[in-house]
Amino acid sequence: MKPLDELQREFFAAIQMPLRGTSRESTELTPSDDGHSEEFLEKARELMKPGQNLSSEERLELYHRQYWFRVLDSVAEDFPVLRKMAGEQVFWDLMEAYMMACPSGSFTLRHLGRKMPEFVAGWEGLDEPKRRWFSALARIEYAYMEIFEAADWEPVAPEQLATAMLGLQPHVILLELPVPADLCEDWETFEPEDESPVWLAVWRGENRGRLQCRLDDVEYELLERLRKGGTLEDVFAEPASREPEPEEISAWFAAWQARGWIASAPEGDVIDFMPARKQAVGEMDWSGLDKMGSQAVAMGEE
Amino acid sequence: MSASKFTGGVELATGIGLRVPHYQHILSEKPAVGWFEIISENYMVEGGRALEVLDMILEQYRVVQHGVGLYPGNAGGVSRDHLQRLKRLVRRTKTPWVSDHLCWGSVDGSMSHDLLPIPFTFEAARKTAENLKMVQDFLETPLAMENVSSYGEFNGNEMTEWEFLAEVCELADVGILLDVNNIYVSSINNGFDPLEYVNFVPPERVAQIHIAGHSRYERFIVDTHDHPVIDPVWKLYERAIERCGHVATLLEWDGRIPSFEEVWTEARKSETWRASAMEKRGDHEAA
Numbered sequence: 001m002k003p004l005d006e007l008q009r010e011f012f013a014a015i016q017m018p019l020r021g022t023s024r025e026s027t028e029l030t031p032s033d034d035g036h037s038e039e040f041l042e043k044a045r046e047l048m049k050p051g052q053n054l055s056s057e058e059r060l061e062l063y064h065r066q067y068w069f070r071v072l073d074s075v076a077e078d079f080p081v082l083r084k085m086a087g088e089q090v091f092w093d094l095m096e097a098y099m100m101a102c103p104s105g106s107f108t109l110r111h112l113g114r115k116m117p118e119f120v121a122g123w124e125g126l127d128e129p130k131r132r133w134f135s136a137l138a139r140i141e142y143a144y145m146e147i148f149e150a151a152d153w154e155p156v157a158p159e160q161l162a163t164a165m166l167g168l169q170p171h172v173i174l175l176e177l178p179v180p181a182d183l184c185e186d187w188e189t190f191e192p193e194d195e196s197p198v199w200l201a202v203w204r205g206e207n208r209g210r211l212q213c214r215l216d217d218v219e220y221e222l223l224e225r226l227r228k229g230g231t232l233e234d235v236f237a238e239p240a241s242r243e244p245e246p247e248e249i250s251a252w253f254a255a256w257q258a259r260g261w262i263a264s265a266p267e268g269d270v271i272d273f274m275p276a277r278k279q280a281v282g283e284m285d286w287s288g289l290d291k292m293g294s295q296a297v298a299m300g301e302e
Numbered sequence: 303m304s305a306s307k308f309t310g311g312v313e314l315a316t317g318i319g320l321r322v323p324h325y326q327h328i329l330s331e332k333p334a335v336g337w338f339e340i341i342s343e344n345y346m347v348e349g350g351r352a353l354e355v356l357d358m359i360l361e362q363y364r365v366v367q368h369g370v371g372l373y374p375g376n377a378g379g380v381s382r383d384h385l386q387r388l389k390r391l392v393r394r395t396k397t398p399w400v401s402d403h404l405c406w407g408s409v410d411g412s413m414s415h416d417l418l419p420i421p422f423t424f425e426a427a428r429k430t431a432e433n434l435k436m437v438q439d440f441l442e443t444p445l446a447m448e449n450v451s452s453y454g455e456f457n458g459n460e461m462t463e464w465e466f467l468a469e470v471c472e473l474a475d476v477g478i479l480l481d482v483n484n485i486y487v488s489s490i491n492n493g494f495d496p497l498e499y500v501n502f503v504p505p506e507r508v509a510q511i512h513i514a515g516h517s518r519y520e521r522f523i524v525d526t527h528d529h530p531v532i533d534p535v536w537k538l539y540e541r542a543i544e545r546c547g548h549v550a551t552l553l554e555w556d557g558r559i560p561s562f563e564e565v566w567t568e569a570r571k572s573e574t575w576r577a578s579a580m581e582k583r584g585d586h587e588a589a
Contacts, residue, residue: 001458004426005377011418012409049455052493053521059454062522063418070415104413107371107384108343151348171349208351 007047014043014060015067016103018096023065027072028092040064071099074109079116079141082134085190093125110149113142133192136181143173143202144210153263161232161253161262168227169263171204174220182212203259211259218244219252226256229265308477308509310398310444314550317366318569320359321555324562329358335566339552340395342369342402346387353394360395366510366550367397368479371413374433374447375406375420385440392443399444399509401479404430404467421456422466431473438476446477446509451487451516451525463488464502477509480546482538483531483554487516487523500538505546513539513572514554528557530568536575543579544586551576 002010019029020036036057044060051059076083076095083091102115120126121135150171156164168174180198184190199220205211215223218240225235244252256262305313317337320328327333338359345356359365369388374380392400405417420426438445449467461469471478480503482496489496513536515529531539531553543549553569 001421001423001425001456001460003377004421004423004429007421007456008377008406008418009409012412012414015414015416047456049457049459051454051491054454054491056454062453063416066416067414074415104415105411106413107346107381107387109415147350149347149350149352152350204350208354 010043011047011060011063014040014047015064016100017064018100019065019068023061023068026065027069028076028088029072029096030089030093036061068099070109071104071112072096075099075112075116078110078113078145079138081141081185082116082120082137085137085184085187086130086134090125094120094123097123097125110145113138113145116142129192129195130190132195133179133181133184133190136177136179137184139175139177140181140200140202140212143175146173147171147202147204147210150204153265155257155260156262156264158257161257163231164264165229165231166226166235167229167263167265168223169203169261172223172259172261173202174215174223174227175200175202176220182214201261203261216244216248216252218242218248222249222252223256223261226262306477306506306509308399308444308446308507309550312364312398313548314364314366314398315548316569316572317550317552318565319368319552319554319556320365321559323559324565325355327562329355331562332362333562333566335363337364337366337550339366339368339554342367342388342391342400343371345394346384346391356394365395365397366552367391367395367400368448368552369400369402370417371407371415372402372437373405373407374402374437375404375418375426375430376408376433377406377429378408378410380433380437381408381411385437389441392441397443399446399477400441401446401448401510403450404447404470405450417450419450419452419454419456420466422459422461422463424460424469427461427466427469427473430470434470434474434476438474444477444509445474446479447471448479448481448512449484449488451481451484451491451523453491453522453524455492462494462499462502463492464499468502468504471507472504476507478503478507479510479512480508480542480549481512481514482542483512483514483516483535484525485538486532486535487525490523496534496538497541500541500545503542503545508542508546508549510550510552511539511542511546512552512554513569526557527554528559531571536571539572540575540579540582543576544582547583548576548580 017040020034024032041057044057048056048059050056072095098116098119102119104112117135117139120138121131126134153169156166177198179195182198182200199215199217200212201215202212221240222235305311315336317339318335320338320340345352372380403417406420407414407416407418434445485496485499513531514527515531517524517526551572555565
């Protein structure tokens with residue numbers, strides 16, 4: 001018997017090989033006439049004991065298809081607007097290429113799409129404008145996942161603004177994008193307009209749902225400073241790229257306060273936790289809560 | 303076995319897995335369920351709805367944590383980040399024990415998100431037990447290992463699955479979460495007698511039992527958790543209780559999830575089988 005680490009590396013490499021045959025036909029991936037590689041078949045015979053009902057190859061294939069069904073379903077679910085904009089074939093080619101290049105590095109399937117914006121930006125299956133737009137769009141859609149599970153910090157009371165150490169609420173994600181990809185959500189097909197940059201904030205609202213708005217570029221700059229943490233004086237210590245009007249600053253701060261964005265980091269070690277805020281049962285949205293629900297379901301979806 | 307060091311001294315009866323389609327019913331109707339099992343990884347987050355729901359459940363119910371991503375059979379060891387997140391959740395839930403699967407699932411930080419079978423070798427048993435000892439020491443909470451459903455065996459296995467389970471749990475001194483449906487599924491897929499498995503498991507280590515339904519295909523069975531429990535699985539359950547005594551029992555239903563009432567009714571069927579098993583057990587003890 002091989003050493004354990006060698007066996008696990010070889011088994012894992014085999015189940016990450018591209019899907020073939022009837023397993024592939026059970027997915028949305030572009031069909032392929034190619035059969036399994038000789039490498040896959042040899043590895044199956046080498047590792048797996050044949051059984052009464054299933055051959056070594058069929059046994060390894062059950063794990064192989066289970067891996068792909070699960071990751072494809074999960075990652076595709078997280079990028080619905082990208083799917084609509086890219087069209088089915090391009091989208092699934094992209095998902096397959098992405099999972100081949102960027103296997104999951106997290107304990108949770110929620111983080112599967114973490115490297116999608118970077119991957120799309122360099123994927124050869126798209127032309128240059130689409131790379132820019134789709135990468136920006138993927139960044140927005142991944143932010144929706146990030147706000148879902150980010151921490152809640154205690155908002156800073158207005159009378160403490162001048163003296164407290166300030167920070168930006170962790171579930172506020174700031175995005176600087178080269179194209180206005182936030183418009184894509186309302187499009188039926190991909191119809192790019194002018195490529196002016198946009199600054200966005202995506203955050204978790206009071207009902208735990210997703211909210212987003214566009215920001216002024218200087219507002220974004222100040223929020224980035226707030227993200228780094230410090231006193232009010234620290235936030236304004238350096239001149240901004242454009243000197244904002246006092247009325248602008250006043251309006252921005254009022255909006256940030258109203259949304260609970262200005263907050264203080266809790267004290268304590270890594271094991272401590274903040275109590276979650278309470279909400280009425282009837283107002284709660286349960287979607288996305290059971291991403292890791294069952295390890296068995298993907299394989300049952302024949 | 304009722305309460306023991308493997309259950310943190312806590313005795314629980316029948317429970318069900320906490321699943322999203324039932325949240326509304328549970329939080330508004332507050333049904334009389336003994337306990338809920340949660341999937342740890344769904345709540346190993348910094349904030350948001352998941353923790354909010356969990357805190358509301360914890361106000362009303364006992365919760366036991368069940369994980370799908372510890373991967374104690376990994377040759378490369380267990381993720382430190384995973385353990386820290388898990389420990390933080392343990393403090394939140396005050397779970398009497400933590401369970402996960404006797405499997406591996408990642409290599410060099412790349413995750414399969416699957417419960418992959420461990421080769422049944424002495425080397426793998428030693429490595430897995432070493433990982434488990436470290437986990438249990440870190441968590442400071444009793445640990446129970448669940449036997450997984452499998453769809454194949456490795457060439458070169460040096461023992462049976464049940465011998466491997468017992469060997470690892472003895473070496474690491476951890477408890478067992480005995481999934482009788484998984485035993486049945488693996489017995490069909492790998493061709494062994496499921497009763498021999500149940501009869502071999504060290505009864506004093508069994509902290510919890512899982513029951514579930516599965517899907518039968520032409521040449522194999524898949525552990526889908528989307529059907530009622532079938533009679534052969536109930537019979538394995540009865541035999542397990544006969545050997546182990548009163549053990550916390552949990553019904554898993556993860557796919558095509560029916561109403562809360564239907565799931566709870568299915569789970570409560572275990573009480574009839576348990577009573578019959580305890581009667582047989584009493585007969586043995588009297589004899």
